[in-house]
Amino acid sequence: MLKTLITPHPLPFLKSLIRWSILLTPLALVVGTVCALFLWALKVATLTRFAHPWLLYGLPLAGVAMALLYFWWGGRAASGNNLILEEIESPTVGVPLRMAPMVFLATVVSHLFGASVGREGTAIQMGGSLASGFARLFRLDNRQTRIMLISGISAGFGAVFGTPVAGAVFGLEVLTLGRLTYTALLPGAFASILADWTCRQWESWLHVHHTAYHMGYGAAMLAGNALFQADLWLLAKIALASVAFGLASWAFSEGLRHGTVLVSRVCPVPWLRPALGGTATIALVWLVGSPDYLGLGVISPNPGGASIVDFFGPQHYPWSWFLKLVFTLVALTTGFKGGEVTPLFFIGSGLGNALAPWLGVPVDLLAGIGFVAVFAGAANTPLACTIMAVELFGGANLVYYATGCFIAYLVSGPTGIYLSQRVETPKI
C-alpha cells in the first residue's frame, strides 16, 4: 500500500526540469543575442534603404549574389524552414551550423535592397541550426535532439517578435497540422522566455526596440476593471472579416506554391531567379509609385504611407493588403531569403484596415485581428497566434482574436505555407 501511495512519484519530473534548464540556457542566451544583432542589422538595413532609395536598383544583382552563395556553399541549408521541420520529424545528420550566418546575411541583404520578405524564417533557421549544433555538442539522442530543435524554433520566434509564450506554442504547433504535441512544452517555453529576455537586454545597447502597436479598443474596459462581455453583433462582423482573412491566407499559400512552380518553369536556373524577382519588384514600384511595399513594412519611409503601424490608425488603405501580397509573392517565389510572417502581418492588418469602415468595426481592433489571423491561417498556428495577440495588444479582446485566428485557420484550406508540415488531423 505504501509503495503504491508513493509511486509514481514526481522526482523524475523534477530531474527532467533541472536537466533541461541547464541544457537550454546556453542555447537561449546565444539565440537571444543573435536575434538582437539580427534586429539591429535589419533596422540599419531598412533605414539605409529609406535614406538611399536607389539601392532598389541593386535588388536583382544582390539577389543573384545571395542565390549563388547558397548554390555554392549552402548545401542542405538551402532547404531552410522545411529542413528544420524534417529534422524534427525524423532526425538525420542534423541541421548544418552554417545555416545561421548564411540566412542572417541573406535576409539583411534582402532588406537592404528592398525585397518584400519577413524575418521569422530567419529567426527559426538561426534558432534551429544553433539548437542542432548544441545537440551535437551535448551528444543528445534523437528524442532529446527533437526537443532541442523545437526549443530552438521557439527561442528564435519568441525573441524576434518579443512574444515568448507565443514562441513556445508556435514551436509545437507548426510541426503538424491539426495537432499539438506537448513533447517540448516546458523546454520550448524556457528557451523562448530566456531568449526573449536576452534579446531585450541588448535593446538599450543596440537601440533596437520591439514595435508597440496601439490597441485602444478594450483598454477602457480594463481600466474600469470590468469583466469581458462579448458583443454578439460585433462578433458576427468580426467572423465575417475573419472569413476574408482566411481567404487571404489561402491566396497567399496557394500563390506561393503555384508561383514557385511557375517561376521554376520560366527560369530553370535557380540562382538566376532573383534577377527576375528583383526586376519585377522594380517594375512594381514604378507601377504603384510607392516604396511602401518593400521590406518589412512595419513602418513607412513617408509620413502617411502604408505600413503596419499606420493600419492601426484612422487613415483608410483599401488595397494596400493586396499590393503587399503581390510584392511578397514576387520576392518569395523567386528565392529571396527572409520569411513570410511580417508580410502576413502587413497583409492581415492592411485587410483589417480596409474592411473596418465597411463593416463598422473599430479599425485598431480589426487591424489587430487581421495581423494575427492571416498568419494563423497561412501557418496553421491558431493557438500561437491567439496568444501572440495577447502579448502584442493585451488581453482585453481575447475572444475576438481567437475568433479571427480559428476561423482563418479553418477557411484557409487543407495546407499552408510550410510544405513540410505534416497533416495529422484534417480541418473538416
Add this chain to the structure above:
Amino acid sequence: MLKTLITPHPLPFLKSLIRWSILLTPLALVVGTVCALFLWALKVATLTRFAHPWLLYGLPLAGVAMALLYFWWGGRAASGNNLILEEIESPTVGVPLRMAPMVFLATVVSHLFGASVGREGTAIQMGGSLASGFARLFRLDNRQTRIMLISGISAGFGAVFGTPVAGAVFGLEVLTLGRLTYTALLPGAFASILADWTCRQWESWLHVHHTAYHMGYGAAMLAGNALFQADLWLLAKIALASVAFGLASWAFSEGLRHGTVLVSRVCPVPWLRPALGGTATIALVWLVGSPDYLGLGVISPNPGGASIVDFFGPQHYPWSWFLKLVFTLVALTTGFKGGEVTPLFFIGSGLGNALAPWLGVPVDLLAGIGFVAVFAGAANTPLACTIMAVELFGGANLVYYATGCFIAYLVSGPTGIYLSQRVETPKI
C-alpha cells in the same frame, strides 16, 4: 493549370463553418441558460448554508439520499465526466440525458449541506449530456457526435467560469494527456463563446455574476502602455513556487485515486459512503473550528475568513490550502457530486498566498498563478489554464501564468484527476 490553381478551394471549409454554426446554436443557448440557472442555484444554496450553519449536520443524510438516487436511477450517468470522455474516445449509445438534471440536483444538494466540491464536473456533464441529446436528435454520425460532445464540454466549462476561450481549449486538451487535437477547435469555440454570452444575458435577471478577482500586479504596466519585460529574479521565484503547485496537483490526484480505493474497501456499499464523508466533514469542521473549507470557497461566510477572493488580499493564510485539500478529498472520495476545479482554485490560490511572503512575490500575482497552475497540473490542461488566467486576470502577466501552468503540468506526475484521459505523449 487553372484547375490546380483553384483546387483545393476553400468552399467546403466555408460550408463546414456555416453548418456547424447552425447545429451548435441551440446547444449553446441551452447550455448557457442551464449554466446560468445552475450558478443561480449554487448561489442560493451557498447563501442558505451561510445563513443556516446547522444544515451541515444534514450532510451525511443528504449525501446518502443523492447516492441512492444515482444507485436506483443513475445507470451509466453515475460514471460522470469519465463517461463523457469515453464516449468521445469511442462513441457507443451516447450519454444519457438524465445525467444533466441529476448532476445539477446532486451538486446543488452538495453545496446546500456543505460538501467541499466544485462545479466544473457538473457543467461538463450537463454540457456533454445535452450535446449527446442534440447529436441523437440531429442523427449525427460518430465523427460529428464527437465534435458535438467536445463542444458541449467547452460550452459548459466556458459558461460556468465565464472564460469562453479557455473553455474551447479545455474541451480539446482534457481528452488526451500530452496532445491537443484540433478536431473541434472552431465548433468548441463557437459553442463556448455563445454559451458564455447566453449565461451572461441571465445575469441581471437572476442576480448572478462571475466573480472578479483583483489582479493589481502588472496593471500599471498596461496603463503606461509599456511592453512586457520579464523579471528573471521574479521568474525564478515563480518557477520555484510552481514546483510546489505541481506537487499540490500531484498530491490531489494521488489522494483522490488512492482515497477512492481506500473508501471502497472500508465501505463496500456505494450509497453508504457519503454518510462516512459527511460525518468526517462534520468532525473536520469541529477540529478546524471554521466552516471556510466547506462548499465552493469563493467567498467566506465570515469577514477575514479564508476564501479564494481573500487569498488575493494582504492577509496571510499559511495552511488554508492544505485544509481545503483534506476537506475536498474527503468529499470526493466518498462520492459527493460536484467537481474538482473550484477546490483546486482554492488550493492553488491559497498555496500562492502562503508562499508569497516567504518568496517575496506580490501576493495577488502568486495567488493568481496558483489559482490556474494547480488546476493545470491536476487536469493536465496547461494551455487552457494559461488562457483562463488571461480571461480572469488580464494579459499583463501572461509569461508568469504560462510558467506556472507549464511547470505544474510537468511536476504533477504521469496522470491526473480524469481517469479516462488517455496518455498520448508521456511528459518526460
